[in-house]
Amino acid sequence: MITHPFGSAVRSLLIAIYELGVQDIMIIGHTDCGVQSVNYEAMIHKMKERGIHEDSIDFVKYCGIQFESWLAGFKDASTAVKKSVEMLKKHPLIPDDIHIYGYIMDSITGELMPVK
Secondary structure: OOOOOOOHHHHHHHHHHHHHOOOEEEEEEEOOOHHHHOOHHHHHHHHHHOOOOHHHHHHHHHOOOOHHHHOOOOOOHHHHHHHHHHHHHOOOOOOOOOEEEEEEEOOOOOOEEEOO
16 A cells, blocks of 8 residues: 555555656555554554563654554455555656556455455
């Protein structure tokens, strides 16, 4: 999913559009996604259990990273795909002639279902 309008994923898409001639973008989520259940507080706890020091976590916060949003999961894949598609369609640096599609892939069958 696209989590930030000016993050590395969007930067890669812009390079693909302007340097490689990409004209179509597909955002594909999938059923049974493990990210849906991510809890940032639990993940920070696991980091500490694996030896990451509080100073390192504080430094990341000092750099402007908000763990709540950076490590957040999402409630359902369809909504996350819709938000990603909308973000890209409204992005000021993505031209209107770029086609942006959203899909959910069934993790078992591989079937792509359009998200509307």
